[in-house]
Amino acid sequence: MSLTTESAVGHDELAVLKLLALEGGLEGDVKISCARLAERLDASNQTASRRLQRLESADLLERDTVSDGQWVAITDDGERALHAEYEDYRRIFETDAEVDLEGTVTSGMGEGRHYISLPGYNRQFEERLGYEPFPGTLNVDLREDSVRRRSAVSSLEPVPIDGWEDDDRTYGPAVCYPATISTSDGDTYDGAHTIAPERTHHDEDQLEVIAPDKLRDELGLEDGDHVTVSVGDRE
Numbered sequence: 176m177s178l179t180t181e182s183a184v185g186h187d188e189l190a191v192l193k194l195l196a197l198e199g200g201l202e203g204d205v206k207i208s209c210a211r212l213a214e215r216l217d218a219s220n221q222t223a224s225r226r227l228q229r230l231e232s233a234d235l236l237e238r239d240t241v242s243d244g245q246w247v248a249i250t251d252d253g254e255r256a257l258h259a260e261y262e263d264y265r266r267i268f269e270t271d272a273e274v275d276l277e278g279t280v281t282s283g284m285g286e287g288r289h290y291i292s293l294p295g296y297n298r299q300f301e302e303r304l305g306y307e308p309f310p311g312t313l314n315v316d317l318r319e320d321s322v323r324r325r326s327a328v329s330s331l332e333p334v335p336i337d338g339w340e341d342d343d344r345t346y347g348p349a350v351c352y353p354a355t356i357s358t359s360d361g362d363t364y365d366g367a368h369t370i371a372p373e374r375t376h377h378d379e380d381q382l383e384v385i386a387p388d389k390l391r392d393e394l395g396l397e398d399g400d401h402v403t404v405s406v407g408d409r410e
């Protein structure tokens with residue numbers, strides 16, 4: 176997360192944002208008075224007011240001042256800032272946990288097949304994942320809450336795939352994590368991996384999965400089908 180000096184939002188301001196969230200600021204407007212906020216922060220009214228101003232200037236908070244206090248609501252950016260803190264704590268306390276990501280199967284651009292088959296990658300898959308993947312990536316359109324939860328995956332132990340080059344061009348690195356895929360019919364496939372290429376045309380909302388087998392055949396998947404991808408080691 177970027178705590179820039181420009182916006183002057185630092186840990187003191189985030190602590191205020193957390194307090195407001197605890198009072199219900201994520202659900203909608205909550206009414207607060209600077210005096211009460213100051214008391215809870217063990218700071219002066221002026222300090223409390225300045226922190227609120229900074230949060231507002233950084234678009235982390237919306238405010239409406241009335242005669243006996245103010246109504247505040249945490250913005251989407253504010254929620255993201257708090258969520259980044261939350262992920263840090265998750266990383267501290269939940270090492271090696273499994274992260275369940277949910278979404279629907281989707282077709283991509285038909286490029287996965289090409290990249291997965293390249294010898295520079297294929298050699299590494301055999302060595303580091305222990306299998307030659309089916310040529311392609313199963314693309315999963317992640318649900319909004321799973322897009323957010325995705326950052327928790329970085330607390331797990333990754334399998335790195337190095338970048339390489341041939342005579343014509345360079346190929347970027349990628350990061351894999353062991354994964355199990357489950358369908359809504361209750362079928363599961365163990366021994367797959369998520370793969371996140373550093374250079375990709377997809378956004379964070381798209382998860383790509385590789386496996387020794389064609390997952391569409393193994394699990395009878397079609398575009399639009401719901402799947403859960405459990406990322407992380409079960410050992």
Ligand SMILES: Cc1cc2nc3c(=O)[nH]c(=O)nc-3n(C[C@H](O)[C@H](O)[C@H](O)COP(=O)(O)O)c2cc1C
Nearest residue numbers: 283284285286287290312346347372374375376377
């Ligand atoms: C192992 C691997 C390496 C990749 N390396 C590159 C790369 O070097 N440059 C690039 O533009 N895209 C790279 N891609 C990303 C693909 O261009 C594409 O964004 C992605 O895999 C989606 O393909 P799909 O929509 O056909 O499933 C790589 C993909 C994979 C799976």
Ligand SMILES: Nc1ccn([C@@H]2O[C@H](COP(=O)(O)OP(=O)(O)O)[C@@H](O)[C@H]2O)c(=O)n1
Nearest residue numbers: 282283284285287288311312313389390391
């Ligand atoms: N282990 C895998 C990898 C890809 N696939 C599918 O195989 C096809 C080729 O993969 P791709 O990445 O080149 O294609 P798109 O994901 O771009 O549609 C797609 O239909 C994937 O969904 C699969 O079923 N199982």
Ligand SMILES: [Mg+2]
Nearest residue numbers: 283287312313
């Ligand atoms: Mg694909």
